Amino acid sequence: MAGRAESCHHLVSRYFHMTVRCLKKTGTEHWWLQRHLKDPFVKAAKQQHYRCRSAFKLLEIDDKFHILRPGFSVLDCGAAPGAWSQVAVERVNALGTDPAVPTGFILGIDLLRISPLEGAVFLSEADVADPSTLRTIQGLLPAEKVDVILSDMAPNATGIKELDHQKVISLCLGLLDVSRSILKPKGTMLCKVWDGHESRLLENRLKEQFQDVRSIKPQASRKDSAESYYLARLYKGR
Template sequence: MWAAAQGLNASVFLNFLHFFQGVLQDCVLSLELKIATKQLSLKQEGKPINIICPHVIERHLIQLKPLWTHFCCQCLVSKCLHTTMGFLKKTGTEHWWLERHLKDPFVKATKRQHYRCRSAFKLLEIDDKLRILRPGLSVLDCGAAPGAWSQVAVERVNALGTDPAVPTGFVLGVDLLRISPLEGAVFLSEADIADPGTLRTIQSLLPAEKVDVILSDMAPNATGIKELDHQKLINLCLGLLNLSQSILKPKGTMLCKFWDGHESRLLQNRLKEQFQDVRTIKPQASRKDSAESYYLARLYKGK
């Protein structure tokens, strides 16, 4: 059967075919009824009716039925093929993503070192090079879910106090999503960082109401429209920058993710107004085809 040769499910194809044939027949019968009604109306009005002579109309309808049936079948087949190809394309994309994911050395390392996701290695790389996390520091992790950056922060600031020879730090994670508990960190789940109530809660949880480091791997819900998503993320970062005036200690540090776009320079300039040192970083753990980078702002000028 042709449908089977094209990889289509024969049963589904026949069901659709029968459905459309029934619809076509109903349309033809409806047309015949309308013609008969119009013919009767013309007859009652004493007007000529030879222009819609029943036997002529009937003959043409009989000839049209197989033609329209064939046309509907062709449309149906075309639609089925389009759907099938779309499905195959999607499956191919998913297969490519899965294959890349499984071959990713950072994914393998994530499992081996028991981090919650591969993003942990972005922060590890940045901290290894620039030492932004040190024992005894207090850290606010914004957009913390699923908690990988908080895992790194707990280790680096000695939040568990595992090393008695150095100061013990503090890690607070905040996210709109629920975050699974992590030993050594305090999580504020299902909380909007932009909500004034959240700020008050954060300050009440911090040992000294302020932090040494603000980390942000936040990202908005993507729309697929590059510029719109870029603008939304920049706005999140700007909001966090405003928040830092209330909770970041003098000479503190802020690390925030952004996506490349025309507003990136605006965020960079705003950071330079409030920090003495601002640099752009793209860790190796960030995929090469990703638009993400990070601004690292150090030595906060605030009081």
């Protein structure tokens, strides 16, 4: 199971420290940096102290569908650099900031290292598909199961569209198998996919286990990106 190929902050650091001469030599990298600098979500993430622009994808989805509620337990898969966990900490009241509502719990996991975040527990350099990791997750959860599984996981891209699509579908299917052990009845799963012919296979598998399944492309997902998200709600359980 793979986490995000590179964290947003790692990419920013990498490109900002390139020399001008190097940027002139690599047109693709120069284009990436220029797009990144002009991106309104990048600017908003910096202003609002989110670790990555991807926070706004989850914020938009949650504003519309209310999948994160005070008191909920959440597993954030592919959590690095931690932006989705930041949103989840706020929305489920993981810090107990509001004494009038229940206090939630956030557990993030990634193959990459995740910098500490107040209100969240992180398992860095860990594979959610590994049976020993699953046991560790269950031991950390307050009730061994979660209300919500979030996944912004992506494989290390090869540049071959169909192969990359198959890899991300495999990640989602693997997570769906994991959900059998840790997702509460009527729970929610949100997972990232890349466009391709096997998306329907994943959708059908989700519909077998959830009462409500829909595809979403948040505004923060770039228009030229192949990514979208499946939101599966009301887990049927065993």
